Amino acid sequence: MIDLRRLHVLRAVEHYGTVTAAARALHLTTSAASQQVRQLARELGVDLLEPQGRGVRLTPAARSLITHADAIQIRWDQAELDLRADHDDPAGLLRVTGFPMAVSVLLAPMAARLRERHPRLSVRIQEAVVPEHFDLLFEGGADLAVVEATSRNPPIGDARFDQQPLLDDPFDLVVPDTHRLAGRERVDLAEAAREDWIAPVEDSPCRMQVLSACGAAGFTPDIVHLAMDWNVMAHLVTHGLGVALIPRLAHLTPHLPITRVRCTGDPHRKLLTCTRAGGHERPAVAAALDVLRELAPTAVA
Template identity: 45%
Template sequence: MIDPRLQTLRVLRAEGTVTATAAVLHLTPSTVSQQLRQLAAELGVQLLRPTGRRVALTPAAHTLVRHADALHEQWERAAAALEAHSTGGAGHLRITGVASAMAAVTAPAVRRLHTRFPQMTFHLSEDPGEDRFRLLVAGRADIAVVIPAAGTPPPGDRRFTQRALLQEPQDLLVAEDHPLARRAAVELRDAAHETWIQAGDPHDQHQLLLSAAAAAGFAPRIEHAAVDWFAVASLVAHGHGICLMPRLAPLPSDLPVRRVPLGGRGAPTRHLVACARRGSTGQTTVSRGLSALQEAADAWQSAHGGGPLPGE
């Protein structure tokens, strides 16, 4: 119902290039360029200016995007209001999120939803390498479960509603024969001279290590890197280094590794946040999804947030 060229401009603002915008919207770059030229001509303003091989939004374009954000928020509210007049199934819900949250929070939440609302259908995806906020803007996901990091939209961003789900402790993962494995708890600075593994998603987990280490007064010596937590645990078990391990992340039971709780002032934690397009939370499927995610997060927090480590 809203001019699709406004959505193209919003996605371009998020993606930064015509090529990336075209890929997200499943259009050709020439179609994206044509849409924006037509929109600029109809409005009588310049929307883009070249900056090398990229394009930048003009002040007029930024003004238009602010109004487009408000229009899309209002449309999400209208869709929620119209939903009360519709008939049929219980709807389809698409959730994207980080892998550790998928295993510990999203999957249990969707199981709850399927039990309560058997007609609901779901699509769950980790979407590795994707900016999950951009998936929301592009309409490719309804809810994103994310770990805020440097560069992610702030809580006040007009495009999104963000709800805190849980605060997740970080553990130190070491081999069973490592001297720190015998400790009931350690402070991060106790591991300042260790060899570290860049573990997990480089966009959030690695940034957490860097910032936590800086706060503890050292820069970690990083020798290896792996994203999959089973691969990370194998590197640790074979003596190649230590790493920060999110409490949500599962460990293989057959590897000689040990989680050691991190304590002391400034012990690192991750914050898990559920995000949706602003205005969409009144829609039944999104509202149910957010509620189920919060229930699953509360259950996990009660079981693991400050209690025994998983497997103990």
């Protein structure tokens, strides 16, 4: 019989990419994690890891086994759900995670509404960044995440996760109040092609979206300042140091002498909800998703 604990270690190696990273996530030593995989390989009589440069990679047999392991995990979660089927009222602990803006604008009001509607449900929020959301879901440290759609995410078809659209968050061109474009109802980004630009830092999920929006308008922005925080970008705009594309969900410091101008073509980023496969059927998660869908239309108005 397959040892499910060893199977979980193999799944972690596939998820995190290396034995060392998997061991760290599972609070094991690297040698202990390697030993678990080797023992599993001996039990099955197949090779599960093979050398690749200085590291190792999963064999085709290992990848086939992981496909079955993912299905086992889904069935196990479904079994737990079935055992609780007689308790449809959301109760217990719901762990949610999201990037900073999602926590502020969506998850915090969601938690407040759930507290009013379902007093027996306790919500715990953890701020995180990509790819930590998916790690938390994989490890069982979170039940629900609100994430940005980025190239770093697992594919939509990844059987371990259920990723669903939540809302489109438009980017506005942010300029000083005295800027020539400030009085416009809508602007073509090409009209700002010769401006100095303020952009997200290189490892920000939104950087590529900003560059893509400018590229679609036919230019590459001349980026002179970089920032991690949208409010930092807004303050740089305030001092006339450039223009910026900032998501409408971003709540900027009040009373700054800046103007948000809507953009032709509505460049935007997509926000998703994500659970482990089948997780949306849990009463607590389903209640949270209902509230998020209520909040989404007004969040970007």
